Amino acid sequence: MKSEHAAHGSPHVLPVQTYLAVAGALLVLTIVTVAVSFVHFGAWNLVVAMVIAATKAILVALFFMHLKYDNKMYLSIFAGSVLFLALFIIFSMFDTLRRADIYETVGHPIRPNAIIYQQTDSTQTSTGSAVAPVDSTAKH
Amino acid sequence: MNDQGTFWLPPAHSTVAAETDALFYFIYWISVLLFVGVVAATLFFFIRYRRRKSPDYTINPHNNTLEITWTVIPTILVFVVFIWGFRGYINLSIAPKDALEIKVTAQKWFWSFDYPAGATTVNELVVPVGKPVKLLASSQDVIHCFYVPEFRVKRDVLPNRYTILWFEATAVGDYQIFCAEYCGTKHSEMLAKVRVVTDVEYNAWLDANANIGAGLAPEEFGAKLYTGKACVTCHSVDGKPGTGPTFLGVFGHEVQLADGSKIVVDENYVRESILQPQAKVVAGYQPVMPTFQGILKDREIDALIAYIKTLKK
Amino acid sequence: MSTAVFAERNYLNEPAGLKAWLLTLDHKRIGVMYLCAIMFMFMLGGFFATLVRLELLTPKQDWFEADTYNQLFTLHGAIMVFLFIIPSIPAAIGNFVLPLMIGAKDVAFPRLNLASWYIYVLGAFVGIYSMISGAVDTGWTFYTPYSTTTNTSVVSMTLAVFILGFSSIFTGLNFIVTVHKLRAPGMTWFKMPLMIWGLYATALIQVLATPVLAITLVLLMLERLWGIGIFDPAMGGDPVLFQHFFWFYSHPAVYIMILPGMAIISELVATFSHKNIFGYKFVGFSSLAIALIGFLVWGHHMFTSGQSELSSMIFSFLTFFVGIPSGIKVFNWVATMYKGSISLKAPMLWVFSFLFLFTIGGLTGIFLGALSVDVHLHDTYFVVAHFHYVMMGGTVMALMGGLHYWWPKIWGRMYNEFWAVISWALVLVGFNMTFFTQFILGTRGMPRRYYSYLDQFQPLHGFSSVGSWILGLGFIIMGVYLIHAIFKGRPAGANPWGGLTFEWKTSSPPPHHNFDAAPIAVHGPYDYDKVKAESTFFDYAAGREVPRKETVNQ
Amino acid sequence: MSMNHAAEHPAFLEHHFNDAEQQRESAKLGMWVFLLTEVLTFGGLFCAYAIYRSWNPDMFFNAHKELDVWLGTVNTIVLITSSLTMALAIRSMQLDNKKRAILYLVFTLLFAATFLVVKYFEYSHKFHVGQLPGKFYTFTGIQGNNPHIFFSIYFAMTGLHGLHVLGGMCLIGWLIYRTHKNRFSSAYYTPIEMVGLFWHLVDLIWIFLFPLFYLIG
Ligand code: HEA
Ligand code: HEA
């Protein structure tokens, strides 16, 4: 729907109602997602929250950012960035979630807590004295 | 595949080595073929169609079948290589159930090994021949990497996490252990040996080492530990400077610490320097000394203190 | 070629003055400034390389302390990667030739282009500062927890690389928009020179991968300054996760390095075989295929790192498919030469070096992609040899070929062909001496980043070190005659090689505004059959270079 | 392709573009590629969040209870409204209504400032009780391993986002100044449109940050 406009004709202008409707929808979705978060669905909370957030994001992208009316290349650039982010997360998780496939002991850290917690609970003898995390004298 | 090794590969002395070497040479010969093909064709065209000899070119129309062939054939080749490589990798990764388990600890810059019978060694891994050995490794400071070229095995050793590596030696002898992940100043000196012995020798060695130093006087036992536990890599006994201060004449003398305070070197100070080196750091030295907490037993610490006492100027 | 003329009024002297150069928006001047900077960085990185090789002459430590050696190879790696090879072809040659080859007046965002240059200069100064103030000794990979606990200036080097990342992003962004929006009329995607396909694919990687490097470096700096516990195990972080973040950028980065090199090779093969490239679409789309698949293979650097076996399997599987398009390109280049009219000038000699060395480099990548073989070869000199064969043998050979090819266009003067052959031969011999021995060292189990090694490896290391002197000599000779040619070379004329792409249609060196008459893409970039382009002549009436006879028969 | 540069050559058209349309589309393409790099820069942090949440989900859940949902909700509404006013500012400029455009830009600036003020209160509370990243973490009372990591990621993401809000505010201020100086018109409002795109992306990133930290943790 890219309307023809001369070099200095009136560019493509959306009616105010569209913007207000979109803003309204975003507010409603915000209220919904907050309300839903109080109900405990366990793991589903994450999925629901993300679906709502995604819809809000699509609304902002299509209307406020004009992707609906602009050259579809920009939509593909935006979608491409999200795709590459998803690939980065998924491929990293092939490792981080599947380390215990063959040996259970390999799957998790030996000392679950960082050393800053070891000083507090003296009961747990810290087997290795990890070097102080950040040596204040270290050169920058 | 062989005991003397080939031009490219060192001798193969573990059960998995043969398959890795076979895949290596499979890829090697295909690569030689492809390389010679590409370079020979280029040279031939350089000579045959050089400008003086063929001032004008003749267009050769696009040929899709050629494009398809040199896409499909490489795809098949690499698929074969992938399957073969993956099969070998799985054998490398899954240790047999009855494997003998030895705990490996990597520290800046030496390896220490704890055997089931309580014996511990530093920079020397004694294993029986013909038996699968499973190493449960972790590091005390940075990432190291346990690598034995003759066994074709390698695995990073991570801080605060166990990693597992297994091998079954097929020949008695000594084999070099390298550290293959960069870990600082003495990365290239973090060397150790795998000593593969017969079953009988192994059991005899285990019993002997379960309570080593029983018969020795404390300072003699301390001297053995001084080298056995790798204090030698950083502390000299003849006054020569090293990563850590020399032990010569240190006992009973005053030492300046990094925070400026001074302290007389006595038994408690040496014990504390061994168990919590970071507690009191000697002025002018990096706090790189690892803790020996859990590695040295009290009897061994006393022996080291006795030995250090004997080192008078 | 008495008719060849040096265009007196050109972008080099118009507008004159230092200020005009420092604040220039002309893509050609920015390209030349980048060229000088990257050649200096190549010398600096190469100097450190020769020191590394010097120390490795003998097994024991004799020239440098262990820590100094560790700093030397780290700086060698970091300078070569971040300060030399990544900006080299895109920012130096790319900035100069891309607008010319698509018939544009300039890149889409000239001010952004100048900003990218000054960000590079800032990054270089921060890098040099960090070299002087206790140089970093973590290797160019900055693996934690070593990088968060070592006592060298990691933060300032990380900051330098962080800054350099933006220079790369802006160059990539600029090229994407320029290629999309500023092509000459008539120049469809399939009438674009393959050099532009290569630079476009590279720009895609630059904008997609470099941001993740930026955030990784920020997290590394925060880890070192405040111990935030994302990568440092002492603070509950996971060092293998750092490796994922680092290699998500660093493998695509190696394709940022090679794709521009391949792009130059496509141009040189077509021009010096005086023939249409074989399988134009296949070569073009191979660049895009490498760029995209290149994002799914980073885990092949981590087979022994303690990552899950599933992850290693997936990354090994995909690594093999990234090799196929490279193969398609190599075969298409060789097929182009069939029945061509090949002139063996220096650029074509460098093409031979590229084909010779890159094929070895690429195929050794296949060794490393096979899981069980990589377990033996990982972190050995085999890997060092692999990446020098593809980076040095691939990108740098192509860079040198491109430099010789466009030297007459950039400076208007021709280099000395005799010395070019000498330096080419020295480099090819020296390179193979230096690095082929490292394959043997690697398979025999010599680990990398060792400053002292077992005696058994001494002969090979000695041979490699001697080879590096020959290699260095080859480059020094090239440096001399190329710089000499700038001032004293004979005029080259607009089109010394008989190329068909647009940059040969304007004078050498080109005027400030690139083209007197904006070119129109009537035919493809290598359609020698459609165009009988002989060398140009200087038309005194028109006062500029004009092609002698351009008969266009459709 | 107009060869003559005389009359038809509007002031804002740069020499290397053929016409205004080409210049505007180039700017938009350039902006979208820049937004791609922003998505991937934040992407690294989203990846860190996803991986550490998958490693210790219960710690994340317990830690998220420490955040004030209402302040988060307010901030979300503030940012959405600022997105609206930004869009309306562009629309006003498209209709050559400079005064209304400036008004909406000022509103956007105010909402952005409100967002940062609310953020300031949230941060000062955390500084006060010790819910800080890494080794500055002194808070107790959150069950689960390494709760400081939640706050390390929280401060990294909201901090970087806050910097982008600040950057956006400077850009909007610069726009107000130039609109006031009559630099823009319905024929040339590209800079406003570009800053608008950037601002909407900043809002879009917060749309994901809000549930990830405040609602589900
Ligand atoms: C320009 C840089 C460049 C390029 C182009 C490549 C290209 C490739 N690389 Fe390399 N690589 C590096 C730079 C590069 N690499 C660096 C710097 C490192 C080490 C970093 C560090 O640790 O410090 C590294 C390390 C590295 C590793 C990790 C090794 C280890 O540390 O254990 C692996 C493993 O898979 C690998 C594989 C590959 C493959 C499969 C290709 C493929 O793209 C190659 C494809 C090309 C061909 C295959 C040749 C041409 C094709 C034919 C002639 C047709 C026939 C081909 C087939 C039958 C397949 N590389
Ligand atoms: C582009 C990348 C690049 C290039 C070109 C080179 C070039 C060379 N590199 Fe290396 N190298 C790396 C990237 C590169 N390197 C990386 C990433 C590492 C890993 C670092 C790590 O482990 O962390 C490494 C590591 C590395 C090692 C392993 C160190 C170790 O593991 O302990 C060695 C050892 O021999 C080595 C040697 C060399 C040599 C002899 C050259 C020679 O080719 C250099 C020859 C060049 C010159 C001598 C310069 C002369 C130039 C001029 C005179 C200018 C000419 C002027 C004009 C043309 C105008 N390099």
Ligand code: CUA
């Ligand atoms: Cu331990 Cu290298």
Ligand SMILES: [Cu+2]
């Ligand atoms: Cu790679």
